[in-house]
């Protein structure tokens with residue numbers, strides 16, 4: 001995405017943001033919208049995947065974006081039968097219709113998003129909220145069809161970082177904490193809210209993927225209608241126990257929402273009866289936040305669309321994060337083969353790679369969910385000396401038999417099946433090794 005002299009060029013679609021737009025939207029809102037190109041890239045790939053999977057025409061909605069940018073991208077890049085509805089700012093309706101030829105291939109409306117979604121059904125809904133998306137969830141979950149996809153983007157990063165606990169509680173009904181894993185916590189709390197909204201309309205959800213950037217949090221949900229899809233989801237919303245002293249964190253396996261902290265299984269070794277450092281966060285989604293099969297398809301699609309290197313890199317990181325391999329060989333096999341077996345699109349895709357020694361087959365459908373909550377080096381650093389390299393830490397964790405991978409959540413973040421204690425011990429050891437050699 002580039003913005004030159006007020007002309008936004010993104011994923012092959014251009015839009016002039018000067019002129020009438022200045023009268024309609026504040027420059028702050030314009031710049032916020034421009035920052036969300038990753039989210040729109042995900043939405044574009046999702047619409048393509050959904051249209052490929054569905055036999056007939058599908059109705060897709062861009063519920064909020066004021067310039068109709070997402071809708072223009074869908075129309076331009078997806079040649080299949082899709083019926084695009086773009087909900088735009090009222091003041092810009094005429095301007096948008098005059099700017100771009102592709103606009104005639106879609107329906108442009110300027111309505112209250114809640115009214116629009118409560119009155120019509122869509123197979124795909126994209127919500128790009130400037131602020132929190134939670135206020136739109138009730139309408140979106142009512143509107144979305146069985147087996148539809150809901151792509152939700154929120155930009156209230158300060159609130160998700162617990163800058164205003166009261167506002168967070170009011171909006172999300174949850175307790176946040178500014179911590180090393182704030183991004184994953186944000187995804188999980190948003191998911192808990194989506195799950196509650198879905199349940200009210202007799203629908204269940206699973207998470208297909210999520211991304212967190214410095215500007216936004218985006219989560220894609222697969223929505224299924226019917227009580228049998230709701231019930232398995234409900235126990236997945238749980239409080240998270242967190243130790244303020246050592247940063248240990250865990251969901252309560254017995255779902256003991258009502259059990260006092262001092263009666264729960266000890267979380268860490270910070271003193272047997274010392275519960276003062278323990279706090280409860282959330283409630284939040286405790287299930288998987290990635291579907292590796294979906295992410296692999298998304299990555300293949302991004303490559304097909306010739307998306308930028310930085311976007312492809314994010315999707316690659318998401319893929320290795322979602323699988324969290326035990327060896328470098330397996331990770332390479334995962335990344336180096338973008339070709340999916342096309343003979344059986346509904347079956348589990350098989351990735352094959354031949355190394356000198358062996359051939360690795362990764363069946364994404366059989367992968368155990370990635371370990372919960374990543375660690376950030378900065379929060380576990382030993383004083384003095386230079387920190388070890390991220391790739392070296394990942395390698396050492398794997399040598400010790402743990403699953404480990406980089407993650408898109410941060411440049412110094414690691415996802416691993418190792419415990420907090422094991423992670424800290426290894427970091428300390430590596431730190432000492434480095435200081436000895438320098």
Ligand SMILES: [Zn+2]
Nearest residue numbers: 243246268270
């Ligand atoms: Zn502790």
